[in-house]
Amino acid sequence: MKTRYTYGGDEHIYVEIDDEMSLDAFFIALSLSNMVREANIPGVTEILPANASFEVRFDPDVIAPDAMMEKIKAFEHQAEAQEKRLDTRIIEIPLYYEDPWTHETLMRFRERHQDPTGSDLDYAARINGYDTVADFIEAHHSQPWFVSMVGFVSGLPFLYQLVERDKQLEVPKYLRPRTDTPKLTVGYGGCFSCIYSVRGAGGYQMFGITPMPIYDPEQKISYLKDFMVFFKPGDIVKWKPIDRAEYDRITQAVEDGTYTPRIAEVAFDLDAFNDDMTGFNAKLMEALNDA
Amino acid sequence: MTLEIIKPGLATTIQDLGRPGYFHLGIPEGGAMDRLAFRAANLLVGNDEGAAGLEAVFMGPEIKFGAEMSVAVTGAEMPMFLDGEPRETWTSFTVKPGQVLSFGFLKTGARIYIAVSGGIDTPPALGSRSTYPIGALGGFEGRAIAAGDVIPVGDGSVVAEGRVVPDALRRRPGTPAELRVLTGLYWHRLTEKSQKAFFDDDWVVAPEADRMGYRFRGGQPMEFVDRPQPFGAGSDPSNIVDGCYSYGSIQVPGGLEPIVLHRDAVSGGGYFTLGAVISADMDLIGQLQPNTPVKFKRVEMDEALAARAARKALISDIRQSLS
Numbered sequence: 001m002k003t004r005y006t007y008g009g010d011e012h013i014y015v016e017i018d019d020e021m022s023l024d025a026f027f028i029a030l031s032l033s034n035m036v037r038e039a040n041i042p043g044v045t046e047i048l049p050a051n052a053s054f055e056v057r058f059d060p061d062v063i064a065p066d067a068m069m070e071k072i073k074a075f076e077h078q079a080e081a082q083e084k085r086l087d088t089r090i091i092e093i094p095l096y097y098e099d100p101w102t103h104e105t106l107m108r109f110r111e112r113h114q115d116p117t118g119s120d121l122d123y124a125a126r127i128n129g130y131d132t133v134a135d136f137i138e139a140h141h142s143q144p145w146f147v148s149m150v151g152f153v154s155g156l157p158f159l160y161q162l163v164e165r166d167k168q169l170e171v172p173k174y175l176r177p178r179t180d181t182p183k184l185t186v187g188y189g190g191c192f193s194c195i196y197s198v199r200g201a202g203g204y205q206m207f208g209i210t211p212m213p214i215y216d217p218e219q220k221i222s223y224l225k226d227f228m229v230f231f232k233p234g235d236i237v238k239w240k241p242i243d244r245a246e247y248d249r250i251t252q253a254v255e256d257g258t259y260t261p262r263i264a265e266v267a268f269d270l271d272a273f274n275d276d277m278t279g280f281n282a283k284l285m286e287a288l289n290d291a
Numbered sequence: 292m293t294l295e296i297i298k299p300g301l302a303t304t305i306q307d308l309g310r311p312g313y314f315h316l317g318i319p320e321g322g323a324m325d326r327l328a329f330r331a332a333n334l335l336v337g338n339d340e341g342a343a344g345l346e347a348v349f350m351g352p353e354i355k356f357g358a359e360m361s362v363a364v365t366g367a368e369m370p371m372f373l374d375g376e377p378r379e380t381w382t383s384f385t386v387k388p389g390q391v392l393s394f395g396f397l398k399t400g401a402r403i404y405i406a407v408s409g410g411i412d413t414p415p416a417l418g419s420r421s422t423y424p425i426g427a428l429g430g431f432e433g434r435a436i437a438a439g440d441v442i443p444v445g446d447g448s449v450v451a452e453g454r455v456v457p458d459a460l461r462r463r464p465g466t467p468a469e470l471r472v473l474t475g476l477y478w479h480r481l482t483e484k485s486q487k488a489f490f491d492d493d494w495v496v497a498p499e500a501d502r503m504g505y506r507f508r509g510g511q512p513m514e515f516v517d518r519p520q521p522f523g524a525g526s527d528p529s530n531i532v533d534g535c536y537s538y539g540s541i542q543v544p545g546g547l548e549p550i551v552l553h554r555d556a557v558s559g560g561g562y563f564t565l566g567a568v569i570s571a572d573m574d575l576i577g578q579l580q581p582n583t584p585v586k587f588k589r590v591e592m593d594e595a596l597a598a599r600a601a602r603k604a605l606i607s608d609i610r611q612s613l614s
Contacts, residue, residue: 019532153557190530
């Protein structure tokens, strides 16, 4: 790994494990950030793990920036040697592709897109070498995804596809970010999928929408009563394609307080996954289907 | 005790000193953009410095007081009237039940802070009353205040009228406003020419300037060091594998218009950042109007820490002058 340490002003240290995305870099960033957290260093105020990097916010009146930097660096070798394994969960997320709401929005911002003549899915399918949008959609939901970062706004998950790198889907972000994205849009940028937890600005391509809220500041939704944010890094997601009728049914169930996401407890072991991705994913799916 | 909102202003929100601790979930610290002015307003009316008050941008609200209380307005310079009678900013005054506070046109600065004795007493969310409208969190029902809102105020005691923050202890941006920057983060992505131009160029505040971030325009488009884009970053040379952002960090999507993230920052994203505005200058950004000329000034860590210490000393001087 090409780990790089740098200051973000006088209150932040940014650690880039690698400039390219990989689950190896993710696990080292997670381990290193956990070690910094567990060390309870006086002056540390926030720790943000990201896809292949992490950030520490600190109070320079309590600990000098160079002293803070040395403390973080001291954990590097230990973090690299950590087991790349997590006890986590797999969650089924219903996804209505080509829905009317993201379609209306992408038409409104067409002049900010690489291909103003088609839809975001038309474009993504074409540049990834798929003959039809249906084939591309199939590739998007056939294998599980790994939550490698939570952030941007209000509990938004970034998801990384659990397939070989040469099979990963990649799309650029919009040429200029939109000023609007419907709440719960499933987006795509770089090699990451995401779920827009709230309505707002966004630069990712828009593929569809989920009826399952993932952020609830009022904590009224049954599965968000304990905490307002649903996702955490390490969660695994399986998209389940649904149609309009199913979308409406789930939306109503969420409103009635009767919707329960399908979730199974699983372990994710990076070495085991790398040895046999198809077999490992099949086991994840089995656990989910038994839930 | 209450405040009744007759006119809300443009985007007036309840703020305090913020809710650190949730940025890793994409929930920003928030809180007053100009912390120094905010603390001063609370000190003027005898509150704890972190008591919740109102932040109004460009245009003041119209407020009817439901009880006798002390009031102070700090930050931007904006003419202010109590039942039509002029009142001074940065100075405490007492209001009686039924009296109405209103404002004229903004003269200098961008944001005013309105503190009332006892502080605003809406229910805290994640430990703070700050409004985070994108996440519908905190403040008054998670949103900017609206006409007809009746805002609860905590118990407080009225203080002497005419307590004032001396002019020498107020801070306002110069012309051009100077923002000191520590380079770092993805600074190495820029060519030497663009690194130099960023500090040499004359910038102005763009219209897209809010609590999430301030955008600047007028400088030259930036050039990037050639490289094959890393896997997962996206094809534009200004793209990176989505990472975390910091408060004050400066991103330049497409190499065109720098954006300085502020109190309601997004916590991460896929654009390179060239460094960050130092913590001591964050307050000043909150007082910049669109079209204000701005120069970015390169500093080193020791200067950033000295500026931070100077700012702390200034707050301490304000405390002493009002004690």
